[in-house]
Amino acid sequence: MTNNEQVRTLDASALKALAHPLRVRIYDLLSERGPQTASSLAALIGETSGATSYHLRALAAHDLIREVPDRGTARERWWERPKGRINMPGPAESMSPSNRAAAQIVTTEFLRLRHETLMDYINRPASEQPEGWKDAGLIMTTMLDLTPEQMDALKQELTAVVDAAVERYRGQESLPGTRRVSLRAEIFDLPVGTTRRTMNEE
Template sequence: MSTSDPAERPPSGETRVLDAGALKALAHPLRVRIFDILSLHGAQTASSLAEQLGESSGATSYHLRALAKHDLIREVEGRGTARERWWERPRGSVTISTPEATRTPSGLAASQIVVTETYRQRHEQLMRYLAQAWSSVDQVDQPAELSTANTRLTREQFDEVRDRIAAIITEAVDRYRDQDGDDVRPYLIRLDMFPLDSPRVKEGS
C-alpha cells in the first residue's frame, strides 16, 4: 500500500518518499496533527498551534523542532523573531507508507501510526463538517460534494482511473494554491478508492 498526503501536489507530480528517519520522526499523533495543520492552513507559530491543539507552546515547539530536523517542515524566512518563530510545510506530495518502509518492524510500526492518525483526523474533519452542516439551514447550503460509487475494475483499469483522478487533483492544487480573498477558504480534497471484500456465500444458499 502506498499512501500519499494529497494536501499539496507539485505541478511536476514529484513526490517525496519519506525515509526511515523522517517516517519515525513523524510517527507521533501530535506531530501528524501539526503537519496536517501546516498543510491545510499554512504557516503557524508554536503558540498558534498550541492554542489549536490544546497543548503548551513548549510541547508544540519541541515537536516542531523534531519535524524540522528531518526537513518535514521549515522555518519561514524573514518572518517572526527569535522568540516567535514561524514554521511552514514545504510544498509537495509526501508518500508516507511504501513496501520498502514496512519491511522492518520499526518501519511497519511507524507507517501504521502515521497512516492511522492521518485518516483518523480526516474522519474527524468530515464528521465535524457534517455536524456543522446540519446545525442550520444556512450551513446545509455550504458548497461541498460528498458522494460514493461502486464499480468493478481490473488492476489496469484501477491504475487508469486513479491516475486520471490524481491528475485532476494535481492541476487544481497547482492552479489555486496561492489565491486569497474574502470568499476563499481551505478545502480538503479526499480520494477514497479501494477494493471491497466479496461477501462470503454459504454452500447451499
C-alpha cells in the same frame, strides 16, 4: 502536478520522526491552516507551547517542516509545511518491525484526523455555513466492478483531475471570498466476498 514539482517519499528516519500523534496533528494543522507558531499551535491543540516547540524542532530536523523566512523573532518563530506532495508509505511486510510500527502510527493518525474533519463538516450546523458555501460540498460513494488495470487507469484519471485543480488555483489563498477546502479522492478494492448492496436494499 507540474513537471518541476517534486514528490517526496518519506524515508525510514522521517517516518519515525513523524510517528507521534501530536506530530501528525501539528503537520496536519500546518497543511490545513498555513504557517503557525508554537503558541498558536498550542492553543489549537490544547497543549503547552513548550511541547509544541519540542515537536516542531523534531519535525524540522527531518525537513518535514521549515521555519518561515523573514517572519517572526528569536522568541516567536513561524513554521510552515513546504509545498509539494508527500508520499507516506503504509505498513508493509518488507519493512523492519520498527519501521512498520512507525508507518502504522502515522497512517492510523492521519486517517483518524481525516475522518474527524469529515464528521465535523457533516455535523456543522447550517447556521455556521457562510452564504454560498452551504451546498458547495460533495460526499459521494459509488461501487464499481473493475479489473486491476481499469482501477489503475481510473486512479490516473482522478490524479490528473486533482493535479490540474491544484495548478489552476495555485497562489490564490489571499483572494477575497476564498477558503481552504479539503479535496479527497479514494479508490481501493474491497475484500473478496464482500456482499454487494445498493442504497435501497433493506
